[in-house]
Amino acid sequence: MANNLNIEVSPLSRVEGHGDLIINVKDKKIEKLMFRIPESPRFFEAMLVGRKYDEPSHITSRICGICSVAHTCASIKATEEALGIKPSEQTINLRKLIYHHENVQSNVLHVYFLAAPDFFGVGSVIPLVETHPEIVNIALRTKKMANDMVRIIGGRAVHPIRTVIGGFTKLPTEEEMIKMKEILQASYPDLEKSLEILRTLKIPEFERKTEYISISDSVDYALYDGNIKSTDGWEIDDQDYLDKMKEKVVKYSTAKHCWVNGNVFMVGALARFNNNYQKLTDNAKKYAEELVLKAPCYNTFMNNIAQFVEIVHSIDDSIRLIDEILEEGLDEDKAMAEIKPKAGRGVGVVEAPRGLLIHDYTYNDKGRVEKANLIIPTGMNYANIEKDMHALVPSIIDKSEDEIKLACEMLIRAYDPCISCSAHLLNVKLVNK
Amino acid sequence: MAFISKNDSDKSGDTKTNLKIIGFGNKYRSDDGIGIRVVEELGKLDSFRNIDIIDGGTSGTDLIFLVKDCRKIIIIDAIDAGQDVGDVVNIKVDDVEEFIKSDFKSLSLHDLNLADILKLIKALKIDADISIIGVKPKKIDFGDRLSPEIEKKIPEIISLVKKETGI
Numbered sequence: 001m002a003n004n005l006n007i008e009v010s011p012l013s014r015v016e017g018h019g020d021l022i023i024n025v026k027d028k029k030i031e032k033l034m035f036r037i038p039e040s041p042r043f044f045e046a047m048l049v050g051r052k053y054d055e056p057s058h059i060t061s062r063i064c065g066i067c068s069v070a071h072t073c074a075s076i077k078a079t080e081e082a083l084g085i086k087p088s089e090q091t092i093n094l095r096k097l098i099y100h101h102e103n104v105q106s107n108v109l110h111v112y113f114l115a116a117p118d119f120f121g122v123g124s125v126i127p128l129v130e131t132h133p134e135i136v137n138i139a140l141r142t143k144k145m146a147n148d149m150v151r152i153i154g155g156r157a158v159h160p161i162r163t164v165i166g167g168f169t170k171l172p173t174e175e176e177m178i179k180m181k182e183i184l185q186a187s188y189p190d191l192e193k194s195l196e197i198l199r200t201l202k203i204p205e206f207e208r209k210t211e212y213i214s215i216s217d218s219v220d221y222a223l224y225d226g227n228i229k230s231t232d233g234w235e236i237d238d239q240d241y242l243d244k245m246k247e248k249v250v251k252y253s254t255a256k257h258c259w260v261n262g263n264v265f266m267v268g269a270l271a272r273f274n275n276n277y278q279k280l281t282d283n284a285k286k287y288a289e290e291l292v293l294k295a296p297c298y299n300t301f302m303n304n305i306a307q308f309v310e311i312v313h314s315i316d317d318s319i320r321l322i323d324e325i326l327e328e329g330l331d332e333d334k335a336m337a338e339i340k341p342k343a344g345r346g347v348g349v350v351e352a353p354r355g356l357l358i359h360d361y362t363y364n365d366k367g368r369v370e371k372a373n374l375i376i377p378t379g380m381n382y383a384n385i386e387k388d389m390h391a392l393v394p395s396i397i398d399k400s401e402d403e404i405k406l407a408c409e410m411l412i413r414a415y416d417p418c419i420s421c422s423a424h425l426l427n428v429k430l431v432n433k
Numbered sequence: 434m435a436f437i438s439k440n441d442s443d444k445s446g447d448t449k450t451n452l453k454i455i456g457f458g459n460k461y462r463s464d465d466g467i468g469i470r471v472v473e474e475l476g477k478l479d480s481f482r483n484i485d486i487i488d489g490g491t492s493g494t495d496l497i498f499l500v501k502d503c504r505k506i507i508i509i510d511a512i513d514a515g516q517d518v519g520d521v522v523n524i525k526v527d528d529v530e531e532f533i534k535s536d537f538k539s540l541s542l543h544d545l546n547l548a549d550i551l552k553l554i555k556a557l558k559i560d561a562d563i564s565i566i567g568v569k570p571k572k573i574d575f576g577d578r579l580s581p582e583i584e585k586k587i588p589e590i591i592s593l594v595k596k597e598t599g600i
Contacts, residue, residue, distance in 0.1 A: 043461070043575030043576075044461070044575075047461070047577065059461075062459060062460060062490065062491070063461075064491070065459075065490055065491030066492075068490075109494060113494070125549070125553060126553055126556050129553065129556040130556070136557070140494075140498075143494055143495075144498055147495060147498065157492065157495055158490050158491070158492040158495070159488075159490050
């Protein structure tokens with residue numbers, strides 16, 4: 001039991017990048033609670049200024065090795081909106097297809113490699129190889145499948161090269177599309193096995209109702225395109241995001257915090273699930289039901305389960321999209337739309353695996369960027385993460401310091417935060433020979 | 434991942450070759466981009482035309498798929514093995530006693546970091562000959578240029594790659 005606590009976790013492990021957690025409790029009251037981020041992608045905004053219209057998507061793709069398709073697509077959509085470019089239906093379907101598989105790549109890693117070790121009581125994925133080899137094997141097979149999908153469509157498994165403004169520089173062949181469908185169909189036994197494993201997980205009981213924001217579409221479970229929608233009942237055109245969203249710099253973190261209508265909110269798989277449950281495939285709904293995930297869900301820890309349900313949906317919907325593309329027939333004439341530089345402003349909003357991602361560019365009449373604003377999902381979640389911890393810590397204050405620390409770390413990890421822009425200097429100690 | 438020498442086709446999931454050279458890093462984090470810069474240079478060399486040279490970018494787990502199908506892997510990366518800033522090292526993964534997570538800067542490859550992936554490769558008992566050639570960076574802040582003292586090490590790193598591969 002802890003009357004006084006001084007928790008400082010720096011850096012927090014198994015989140016993407018570098019974040020610090022600081023909690024001070026005195027006489028069972030929280031005196032200080034901070035989730036501190038010493039890194040930020042602001043550099044990229046400055047770097048885009050002056051760049052020609054065909055460059056931003058390739059540059060911003062490098063912000064993140066996990067969300068590279070999301071940054072590519074948000075960037076392309078912002079530029080296309082600004083320049084008035086209309087991509088073909090075929091292009092949009094192929095973008096939706098590649099998009100599904102970045103979501104699968106990312107969700108697989110988070111559910112199996114980054115979050116699962118908490119639930120199985122092991123420190124990281126390394127011991128999982130011994131204790132739960134089936135999880136590691138399913139994760140690797142599913143990741144490989146998603147990599148193959150992204151590579152066939154985008155030319156690379158990350159940082160896609162064929163996905164450009166206006167369309168695609170090269171289309172996949174019909175044979176490749178058929179092969180993709182076969183690979184996807186072969187993945188269902190792994191989903192069934194995953195369901196068996198995930199059913200055994202003990203998800204912490206925790207509820208805190210907040211506002212959930214995602215994009216939303218009248219037909220699709222929106223990932224690539226849609227209006228911005230809130231569980232608080234409002235919905236706006238994605239071009240008007242500034243009407244609702246405000247960013248603010250907080251002094252202990254270089255990352256900006258984000259508020260909507262003055263409130264904190266959550267983005268990510270759980271937000272998408274809460275807003276768009278009805279658009280999931282029937283099969284994905286069945287998996288959600290089996291895992292006791294119902295919309296609306298206010299338990300942040302269930303974000304991990306929502307991510308798994310999305311994997312099922314993405315596989316189902318990819319098969320549908322492939323059938324639709326094959327039925328229409330791949331047409332080289334529809335691969336690229338006409339591009340003419342002009343002055344204008346455009347906003348590209350997509351769902352990155354971790355939630356709403358916004359690119360906002362202003363171009364001059366020579367087609368060069370004059371101003372860029374990027375709002376990343378983790379930046380939107382920071383304030384909500386702190387609110388969640390303010391609710392969680394008093395409810396577990398009678399547990400040991402180690403248990404409280406682990407619960408807070410698990411809560412932050414449940415958001416799948418993507419904090420840094422991945423530098424990765426390798427640090428090793430050599431065998432003394 | 435991207436094949437530098439074949440810019441539009443990344444076959445990293447399909448090929449089974451004897452040798453792969455992979456550069457890791459973020460080219461917008463100053464010296465962290467050394468691995469990418471070196472593989473870009475290697476891609477221009479005629480003698481390496483038939484070798485799979487891969488821009489691994491900031492992806493991590495994918496290394497497992499590359500290693501599984503390959504006899505020998507050379508990784509080019511920013512690396513701190515206790516040497517001075519700017520010093521180039523060539524080490525075998527088997528000679529690494531401990532992969533240390535740096536506590537002052539992100540090590541993330543944005544999924545699992547390279548240290549975790551190399552540990553995972555060992556845990557999965559994947560038998561592969563992996564060398565890491567790299568230089569200790571001076572700075573890994575945001576920036577699209579290498580420090581001059583790191584940039585001038587590119588020829589030395591390429592010489593080591595040539596020696597290691599016999600090309």
